Amino acid sequence: MHSPTTSGPLPRDIQTVVVGGGILGLCVAGFLAEEGREVAIIDAGRPEGTTTNAGSLHVQMQSRFMRMHPDQVPALESGLHLYPKAVEFWFELQRHLDADFGLKASGGLMVAESREQLDFLAKKAERERSLGLDSKILDRDELDQIAPYLGPAVVGAELCADEGRLDALKANTALRRWVRRVGVMVTGETSVDRVSRDGGRFKLDTSRGTVRAATLVIAAGPGSLTLAEPFGLTLPVESEPLHMNITEPTDLFIGHLVQHADRMITVKQLSSGHVVIGGGWPADLSPSEDYAAVRLSSIIGNTSLAQHIVPAIGRLRIIRTWAGINTPTGGPGILGPIHGAPNAFLAIPGEAGYTLGPLSARLVADTVLGRRPTEDLAPFSPSRFR
């Protein structure tokens, strides 16, 4: 989609510049502007949408990630306590903005198709409970009580009570309105090519000219890698293009965020009745690597798996597919001040970035404002990549 006019005037000199207008950048900018800071967002693409969020509220550890990166599980567990708080914070933000994000935390089910998978889930649930999560195992009879829409192949599931979904479209729209209302300048289609120190300020060379700022927040997802280099950081961030599908709307019949113990999938039904099917199937990066394109094999494989787990989906039609870019960090997020570079901050949420977005942004905004954040940010410190 082309968006020729999201680019407002580029500020020349500003108190705080946030690079990246995704969920992190929007929220950091909004929180800072609410405290009277003069803030501008610069986004290379279209704010709140270049990398497209799908709206899952993840709390339990995603089996996809555990399978792909078993070595990173301990690191991931160190940040797990943030997930239920992050979901709680979404509700708080919705109240704060007096908006409707289509939030629903009616629980997430990770389904198993075999004894072996169910045993894996049982161990996972036990670990998660010890870390403070509300997780339990349900057998098929119990599932029939709460999730009659599941197919006959499902033998049981892990239920994580705090999971759910939101309508990313509604949330992003409300957030965009909010940041505009509190006076954030939003400039799209402007790439930041280089960041350097210029006296006591930061100098940003952009595709549309130079911007100077006293405070710099890097919230550019995979683009943060090059932006953080001048500060001596080598971030393990990656571009992971992911594929998504959405069906036509129907009556609400899928009450949970549905995942699978051994396969890549998320299924959820938005408040609008559309069923969103995703969960980590690959998309392709364009040659310029600035946008992602859908992949035929993912459309087939992903939707076919969805109708296997939730058979009624077979009756629905896919009306749209899209691709977004996930930013894995090899563990928990990268949040907080860059040591040795006063007034420079990083804000990358890590796995399940949309779920963690607003809370992560609040924590970073607090450090920018010189306050003590409500969570210990030591496990998330950028310094670990120096």
Next chain:
Amino acid sequence: MKIEFEGEALEACPGESLAATLTAHGIRSFRTTERGAERGVFCGMGVCQDCLVEVDGKPNQRACTVKVDRPMKVRREGSGRAPAASGPAAGRPPITIEEIPVERPQVLVVGAGPGGLAAAYAARLAGAEVLVLDEGSAPGGQYFKQCSAAGVAPPDAQHQEGRRLIDDVLGSGVTVRSNASVWGAFRPLEFAATKPGGSFLVQPEQAIIATGAFDRGWPVPGWTLPGVMTTGAAQTLWRTARRLPGKRVLIAGNGPLNLQLAVELVAGGADVVAVVEAAPAMGVRRVREIAAMLANAPRLVADGVRYLSTCRRAGVRLINGSVLTSVVPHSGGLRATIAGRETASFDVDVVCLGYGFHPSNELLRALGCEHAFDPEQRRLVTVRDTRGKTSVDGVWALGDCTTLGGARVGQAEGTLAGFAAARALGCALSAEAVRLEAQAAADAARHRRFQRALWRMYRMDESLRVRPTGDTVMCRCEEVTYGQVEAALAEGATSPSEIKQETRLGMGRCQARYCGPALETFLAEQTGRSQDETSGFAPRVPVKPVSVGDLSNPAGA
């Protein structure tokens, strides 16, 4: 044959569309939207997704494309009942793309209208192996659509001309597969499709895209009401099933197809109260255009003269220089109001809208074929050479999906593209083929000259464009009004993508086919920004909604 609609038994004619059956029984509202609005047949060709009904428990079936071939139980589509989990398709084992059968014809033609059929015939004549995929239940496309209902009136001249072309193609050894919806195109050259048996892929050496066009919307208050349909939809009811869209009909639009429809409906016994044409009356000032048309296609001019005299004889009022401005429900029917040179209201059953066409270029754009923007027609034009070669290797395009030229131009361009694609495969052309190719080049040029003169004559006064009110629907699927778009602009949204996010405009089943162009025009007016080839919404797959059940089921041989 009898079908059941909401428990009521209805007599149907085997082979006709479900939309034709329901219309014949005076049923115009097929479903209720999320916001409680009524909808029925609009495009009549499977594009708008407004005529959705539930057939034998299967939700969201397009009544205009479902053929009545068995007794069926039909229900109105509510605001979306949850789909039933049972049925033979329930919970198939998951598949991967490797299980989907792949066909590798030398030439794939998408679309079996006049252009696609001509292309297939030419490519086959030159020796290529050709597969044609078409979404319709029978070849012919819109212009050569055949009568599908059993035992109705004998075919007319246009049916017969189409029949000859179809028979030529079938007799030449081309494989034509109907009911095959190509829902996606992927680089470098792969097509994803479904047929009733399931999913299949096509990886041709050469692809010829002949997907035609669809009727443009005319967003005025009431344009979504049941009984308001495109001229193409009304013509399809008549030409495929000899069903009238209603008894009293108003036709409003721009172009000669509206006159042809009036003549056909009059012959069927309808009371066509008026044909409201946006272009000014054709007087002596038009002598140059008329001369050019006569020189290039005298038969088509003769058809036009015949249409006019038939209308006059039947008492159909011909009103020029005026447009439809609103439709409201009125005592069981509709009250349509026009303005311009003449202001009037008509009480009718049906209003037909024929305000031109929009190219179905989704597959071409998905493949990355270069397009240019035509500011006068406010639409994209596929960049290609005189033989239909696009900017993407192995992709040829012709006819109305590239730029509007009508069936004759499409047919001639089809012949050229078919031969050119065969040449690209290394086929040698016989002397006869070379002669046909030269003939097609001359025909294409001649019919383009005719079209240019025709559209100069039919050029409408731009000041007649209706300024929609705030409560006029812009996006039919998501029920987004002009007022909501204005509010989004006031909130600071500026680009189509921001308006999409704010309002959900363009995110529905039809893939922004109607609201996309309407939004572009509106934004150009509101912001003074000019449109170009990068304006508007990028095409997304699937280009038509595709059922997950079909996707998950490898098609049998």
